[in-house]
Amino acid sequence: MRIAGGNTVTVKDILDAIQSPDSTPDDFAALPLPESYRAITVHKDETEMFAGLETRDKDPRKSIHLDDVPLPELGPGEALVAVMASSVNYNSVWTSIFEPLSTFGFLERYGRTSELAKRHDLPYHIIGSDLAGVVLRTGPGVNSWKPGDEVVAHCLSVELESSDGHNDTMLDPEQRIWGFETNFGGLAEIALVKSNQLMPKPDHLSWEEAASPGLVNSTAYRQLVSRNGAGMKQGDNVLIWGASGGLGSYATQFALAGGANPICVVSSPQKADICRAMGAEAVIDRNAEGYKFWKNEHEQDPREWKRFGKRIRELTGGEDVDIVFEHPGRETFGASVYVTRKGGTIVTCASTSGYNHEYDNRYLWMSLKRIIGSHFANYREAWEANRLIAKGKIHPTLSKVYSLEETGQAAFDVHRNLHQGKVGVLCLAPEEGLGVRDEEMRAKHIDAINRFRNI
Numbered sequence: 001m002r003i004a005g006g007n008t009v010t011v012k013d014i015l016d017a018i019q020s021p022d023s024t025p026d027d028f029a030a031l032p033l034p035e036s037y038r039a040i041t042v043h044k045d046e047t048e049m050f051a052g053l054e055t056r057d058k059d060p061r062k063s064i065h066l067d068d069v070p071l072p073e074l075g076p077g078e079a080l081v082a083v084m085a086s087s088v089n090y091n092s093v094w095t096s097i098f099e100p101l102s103t104f105g106f107l108e109r110y111g112r113t114s115e116l117a118k119r120h121d122l123p124y125h126i127i128g129s130d131l132a133g134v135v136l137r138t139g140p141g142v143n144s145w146k147p148g149d150e151v152v153a154h155c156l157s158v159e160l161e162s163s164d165g166h167n168d169t170m171l172d173p174e175q176r177i178w179g180f181e182t183n184f185g186g187l188a189e190i191a192l193v194k195s196n197q198l199m200p201k202p203d204h205l206s207w208e209e210a211a212s213p214g215l216v217n218s219t220a221y222r223q224l225v226s227r228n229g230a231g232m233k234q235g236d237n238v239l240i241w242g243a244s245g246g247l248g249s250y251a252t253q254f255a256l257a258g259g260a261n262p263i264c265v266v267s268s269p270q271k272a273d274i275c276r277a278m279g280a281e282a283v284i285d286r287n288a289e290g291y292k293f294w295k296n297e298h299e300q301d302p303r304e305w306k307r308f309g310k311r312i313r314e315l316t317g318g319e320d321v322d323i324v325f326e327h328p329g330r331e332t333f334g335a336s337v338y339v340t341r342k343g344g345t346i347v348t349c350a351s352t353s354g355y356n357h358e359y360d361n362r363y364l365w366m367s368l369k370r371i372i373g374s375h376f377a378n379y380r381e382a383w384e385a386n387r388l389i390a391k392g393k394i395h396p397t398l399s400k401v402y403s404l405e406e407t408g409q410a411a412f413d414v415h416r417n418l419h420q421g422k423v424g425v426l427c428l429a430p431e432e433g434l435g436v437r438d439e440e441m442r443a444k445h446i447d448a449i450n451r452f453r454n455i
């Protein structure tokens, strides 16, 4: 496509419109779209590249590419968004190491469901499940959003043709995670989303700050706060694994903001300091205290569960935990079930260290504990979680920001647990710090917004 003057349209024209304070919704609607854009991809013909390697040795820097890709066709109920910034989530790490499955299987399966869904089944997968940016175009049937709107996107993609999803959209049989189980994700200059993924960008945050909470904040909200998850209440003792990581840094904030007592588990003094800076008092450095819940690959050590439980009791004045916020999985799950209080809840959304969990079931049934599975969040939960960010009750935990070209390194950092909180990626934004619309509110929260930066 060409613009007046005969020049080929590029994403630079889009960026200029976004950066001009005079641009109107009509200007955005009239803006020609480029035929192609730059996007972070993995390639279908490389899914076996790490065969035989240990998980730890699979290097996202080798599988992640920055490609020029054609702009996808816009369908009903959808929006094309100019992505100013995105963030790295662990699902992109899983995609880039092709574990536990290659995501191309998800795209093939989705592609078989309809003519429109066929667009997603490509030999490349544009990944990424967060974005902050500006709506460029909306498809037929979209009335709530228009070109020029500044937005963030949550990552729940649903079809909602079955009755199953109408109490809770996470229960839709065609529920998918955008940018993981669908194509055209957020680590790109332009993304394709369903319009019911869109939410207002918090005015007091920069593009990269606004893009960073989305996935993990919404997940932690459902898992810990929502009635669909643990339904945390005031005074609850909440054991939070990885409390300064992606999910954990939001779970810790929700516990504190909701009048609960987080017991934060981390693996270094530096991470322990971050938890204290967020306001947590009970912090366990699992590394310094040397917990070894597994004696060997096959056998756990209940004495270590007990030692861990005693430590929790020391920190709580003798109480056990009402809720365990679980995601490490195999390595910690036995201990999590053991240390939970009678009648308490273990709520899990992941299995980073292995998905075949083992625990002693006597401690579950005799003490009437419950295990709850939780996954991402429905639109309402994501909206409520985003609203808390917009109101300055919960803050982004962005530590470091990379360019789109450096996304492989960013994913490597997360895979190797070298990061704190969230790692951001600039897509169209030429530098950090742009996009703030409410300086007064920002000034009120600036220390909290910067708490994780550059540590």
Ligand SMILES: C/C=C/C(=O)SCCNC(=O)CCNC(=O)[C@H](O)C(C)(C)COP(=O)(O)OP(=O)(O)OC[C@H]1O[C@@H](n2cnc3c(N)ncnc32)[C@H](O)[C@@H]1OP(=O)(O)O
Pocket (backbone or CB within 6 Å): 090, 091, 094, 099, 100, 101, 155, 177, 215, 219, 349, 350, 376
């Ligand atoms: C927001 C961010 C989130 C995260 O970061 S989460 C972490 C990253 N995600 C993951 O690690 C998860 C990756 N996904 C997976 O590993 C797999 O995705 C699942 C294990 C979740 C599911 O495996 P699958 O093979 O896709 O599904 P099946 O349920 O085994 O379906 C295969 C066939 O089995 C049939 N089936 C399902 N349930 C039953 C049943 N109860 N009895 C008999 N058959 C069943 C189906 O219908 C289907 O059949 P047909 O192949 O013909 O379509």
Ligand SMILES: NC(=O)C1=CN([C@@H]2O[C@H](COP(=O)(O)OP(=O)(O)OC[C@H]3O[C@@H](n4cnc5c(N)ncnc54)[C@H](OP(=O)(O)O)[C@@H]3O)[C@@H](O)[C@H]2O)C=CC1
Pocket (backbone or CB within 6 Å): 089, 090, 091, 094, 215, 216, 219, 241, 242, 243, 244, 245, 246, 247, 248, 265, 266, 267, 268, 271, 286, 327, 328, 331, 332, 349, 350, 351, 352, 353, 374, 375, 376, 377, 414, 417, 421
């Ligand atoms: N189902 C869903 O909707 C979602 C699932 N997830 C999944 O949750 C998991 C965590 O995601 P996220 O929080 O973003 O990742 P991060 O890597 O940002 O944080 C995870 C934290 O967990 C801790 N951890 C890692 N391995 C272990 C272990 N073996 N034992 C104890 N603690 C461990 C680390 O903290 P430290 O070293 O300080 O203890 C790490 O910082 C991933 O598997 C991801 O795919 C994420 C979001 C949504």
